[in-house]
Amino acid sequence: MNRPRSTLLLSSLLCTALPLHAQQVDDTQTSADSTATELAAVRVQGQADDRPRAPDAQLGSFGPGRWKDTPASINVLDRTLLDKRQPRSLSEVAYSDASLGDSYAAVGYYQNVAIRGFPLDLATGYRFNDLTIAGEQRLALENIQQVEILKGEAGLTAGIMAPGGIINYVAKRPARVQELTVGTDSHGSRYTAVDLGRWITSTFGLRFNAAWEDTHSYIDHTDGRRNFYALAADWLIGDKGKLELDGNYQTSAQRSASGYQLLGGDTLPTHASATTLLGYQPWSQPVAIQSTNLTARYRYQFNDAWQGSVALGHSRSVIDDNVAFAYGCFYAAQCADGSVPGNYFAPNGDYDVYDYRSPDDTRVNDEVRAQLQGRFTTGALSHQLTVGVDGFRRTVDRRQDVYDYVGTANIHDATVPVFAPSPNAPGASARRLDDKQRAVFALDRINFGNGWQWLAGGRFVKLDEIANDSDGVRERRTQLSKFLPQTALMWQATDRLNTYVSYSKGLSLGQEAPYWTSNADSFLPPLLSRQVELGAKFSATSSLDLGAALFRISQPFQYAMPDDSDAGYTFIQRGNQVHTGLELSANGKLSEHVHVTASASVLRARAEDAGTPAYEGHQLINIPKARASVLVDYQLPFAPAWTVSGGWRYAASNVATPDGSTKVPSYNVFDAGLRVRSEVRGHALTWRLSVDNVFDKFYWRDTGSSGGDYYLFPGAPRLARLTVSYAL
Template identity: 50%
Template sequence: MTTTKKNTPSAGSRVALHTKRKLLITLIAAATASMAHAQSDPEQKNKPAGDAGQGVQPQTTQQQADSVLPTVTVTGAGAATDSYRKKSASVGSFGEASLLDTPASISVITRSQLDDQQSRLLSDVVRNDATVGDNYAPVGYYENFSIRGFPLDLASSYQINGMSIAGEQNVALENKESVEILKGLAGLQSGMTPPGGLVNYVTKRPADVRSVTLETDSRGSRYLATDIGTLFGEQKQFGLRINAAHESLHSYVNDADGERNFASLAADWVISPQARLQFDAEYQHREQRSAPGYQLLGGTVVPSNVSPEKLLGAQPWAKPVTINSVNLNLRLDLDLTPDWHAYVAASRSRVVIDDNSAFPYGCGYGVTCGAGGTPARYFSANGDFDIYDYRFPDDTRRNDQLQAVLQGRVDTGSIRHDLTLGASTFRRTVSQSDGVNDYVGSDNIYNPNPIVYAPSPLTPDASTLRLDSRQKALFAVDRISLTPKWQLIAGARQVWVNERALDGTGVVTRTTDKSLLLPQVALVYKPQADLSLYTSYSKGLTMGGQAPFWAENGYAFLAPTVSHQVEAGVKYDWRDELSFSAVLFQMTKPYEYPKPDANGFTYTQQGTETHRGIELSAAGQASKQLRLTASLALIQARAEDTGTAAYDGHQAINVPRLRAAFYAAYAVPQVTGLTLLGGWQYSGSKVATREGNVDVPAYNLFDAGLRYKTSLSGHPTVIRLSVDNLFDKRYWKDVGEYFGDSYLHLGAPRTARLSVQYDF
């Protein structure tokens, strides 16, 4: 949605959003004291008030002389810097916008909550939102998720500072200020995307900070991170911030250890009061042996008596999966007039994956595979499975984007228009080899001593361009203030898509040329300043899925599909401390699946998949001592008219009907600096087959911890202790599909972590 000028940071602001409130209180108090002493101290009368080294514009001598203020007692929420609540987000608009005024369902996980939960992966973050679930997120591999039951697209569903990144990476969190989750169609924001939504990472901006963090866990992992920043220049117009981390990963899965190195740079330059330049660069090297998932036994039975610590199909010649990623962002903001603002942003995201695994899959070569009619793509009924030497080196994904946006205000009589006009161009390329995917032997899930086989003698060929996808777009949004209480938001994005798929010899095997107008309209009613009600309609475009290799049309890409969404919600800010929201939604898209026929299966689009649901959430300060986040999602996800009666009318794969999440921090009044932490997650049972005849049980998870703020040698120090899965619950976290095949992944056992953060 459109961001009005009042939501754009002022030209000189160098303050991170989460410290603004505290800084404002300090400045008011400082200015009051300065003016109170001005008459008795002539020199003080000519000093600037409260610059604080943060780029805040000082008062002029004349302003001070003209100001006569009485004594003021300033009070405020001292815990503002620790808040689990954020009042604005950029993911639902083309700039920072108030969540209360944004007609979309958005959750924001703040830096404070990331720290308290000692988050390292996106899976640690999204557990705070009940609408988000794992969708093929194995240990040691890049993760993917679903929102409102729809899997996200690794090509287009992940962003940094509003610009697309390649999703085939585990994005580092050390340099992130918050993580924003937009739930629902996001065609207006980013064009061709799946209906689930978007995840946007917001980076930290330069500030005067010096911090080091040390951490370990109950398995002996080691972690070191530094956060160093400075503001410099005569007017503090320059800023730099460096984040770096090294992590030695001791996985709960046997023989699946690894390591990670990360470094990032954020640079800001206030060129003038009207122009600001921001640059972000980050690099991460991650290597870890991946832990593959299980499959249904005989295609109908969930494996039992299996441990999350077992590395299935382990072979001594398998190597860690190595992922090297680089993400670059550059943005120039210009204040053209008091009412008009523009920015130009460019980004590049490049990920190179070397996958060298011993991969368990199906039982096509096993003598027990056909027993009981077991399909070859599942483990056999007694637990036999095949092992493949799976090597795909130099698998390269690259996203490039350029976007220009103009925002401003126009008044037509008594009606105000807040306009956003923009253009965007996006390109994604994928370079791959044909790799090696060769059967080497078979084993059983209950075998305590894995059978060792020789690797395949085959060698991967060279990596070549396999996909070149280009997207151009023009977009416009008008937020029309009809009255002080009523707003109409109307927008559209015209998308032009051109895509080529190629084989290993460079021959084009598929072309897609498509253009589509993606509209979005919403009505917002604000009966009072802290309450808003909205309803909205939007349309989205999603690339068609790719057929699994075992289908009659194996590896074929289907045509793009159109999705529709209707949503209604209410948002309320209680005492400007605790935010509540309630949302109803309905989303529809064409159903894609491997359709059984006389020859086997053909991957097709037929029928309609409809997801309906209710979302409830709260975030913020519930009392002086208690801050919390809570969410609940009820989702009905069904397919109809698919042409295969067994797939119609029941809950979709991997989508629980009910999911809930809660996390809280309670400051113990009797012990200064001590805060008790705790969380609860609930997931209802999840269907594991398209027929809906197999599911995995519901589960409850409980987390506990504490945070203690103290001082060492006069420097602030924070000690954090957390225990995830406190009661060591065994559960299936994920029963999603990946390239047409279904996998089951066990959740992590009980894990304790201890960290010390020292500011110097």
């Protein structure tokens, strides 16, 4: 799509050992007024009936325990919240957490987000049932029970990853449910989904989810479609074993929307439109994505204290990438003499249009993990120990793409001239990346008594990664071994208040130098990051959780340094990129009729000792200093079946240039919703209406980068969605 086009956790890694003779969970019993935040639940089937069972917590890299007992900043977006918001994309999921922000999240394409200001690694930042999936896909939510967000370093959980965190999608488990949902929106989209589940026998259950959607996009000429299918199965094997199987498959097709760029490299576009497709060419095909995600997990309960598990995951995404891409102004008159940087739009609004085609772009992630966890004592100390091994492989196969200039247009023109497409065709496919990681990990949670606990552990990872050029010729091989420690000290001050301090290290791969630098296409060395976090978790009431976390993350600063080379820039690692922030959260009931989901983030992101004074002393690109997200539900006392909601999203001004000289304005966006529950012949009928951006405000939601180039994406205008769910 763009010229370079480069490229929890909370589930079973360290889950609580628990007996497998538990009652069956009925997801239809989930209350819209759920109380304190629960982490991912282990759901098992037994001989009992379908009465609800309080979920047990599963945890990520800090071991077993409830949300309040976890020394990390974690947010869980449960099914109830997802139904309220009705998100259809990753960018919309990010509305619900102030620590998340878009990071090159183009409409019609696979999207990415940043946590704590660091974009997630598409290779390792996204998980399904706690197993790595290819991030280059449009992630569906119909089969998802909850979305778990681990903020900050998770080297013990994931090994080599970006320091911002991880997003894990937890699948629905078999339950007694038969539900049909139909919907539309203010643009005329059509949506149908089914959710069917049953325990076939006392030991074997299934859950089937499917969705069919024809999207009428708010951006002209970018209507799309998708088909989604998912199947989950639980099988109790004997008295002590349980097998969980999950698979989903999705196809989608939609034209991708190019982002704006600064005019002349320093001026915001005037009269920009959130509904205009830049560079539109009628011959340009949509971006087609086919994705498959499979997981299998077998757990065995040796006794009341010890449990073992083996998990396998396979994820495959195939992208047929097609776009008439609006990029730069190399061929525009104002940029021809080199006085204006060619990798931005021209000062008068001219931009070049490229015919970009990259079919069969295939990303495959495979992972296998085995672990043992249990409890024991040594003298006066009690231990919760987890040990395991993990193997991960990722491959990327791509064909030689077409990226040819076809004409120049202007952002102020009502229509784009129709240009002739390039006559060239994509070349042969080649293995571009082969990444293998092997690891052993261990974590011990030691209870000293008097409310004190110490968690100590780490992950030893070995990396062997081979990168090739478009012809399949090796460009580099990276081999390294690294121990990534993780530790935390916790104090339960009262029954309601827990505090903690934690320290962890992480490792991420160096970025590829942009094509316009003197060392174009070179990969920089891996980066070691460090995080210190101080946090508190308080149960204000039995149904309201409050959280606060103060953190500092640092890693080497990667950037294009201005110099005297022929290209004018060289991509380097120098100095440090330091993110220091405060996060606050509130989740639960304020009163009998009022439920709140709220978060706020204050983040200072700076480059230090980078060697280029103009790039220091100010906020870094695409990292607002402050964000907030609030959603309040009010159940009408005089009409209990009716619930109204109001939401507020805020982001401070956002830097759009490396020297900090240009910013996009801050924004406040307000959302609203209405939910009505009723019955038809004894069957539940639920109406959900959500309105995002009620006042139709124009704002810039994203100033992120891709492949070293910077883009501006407008936020979505007012959008109303209506769904009706009928329990069959």
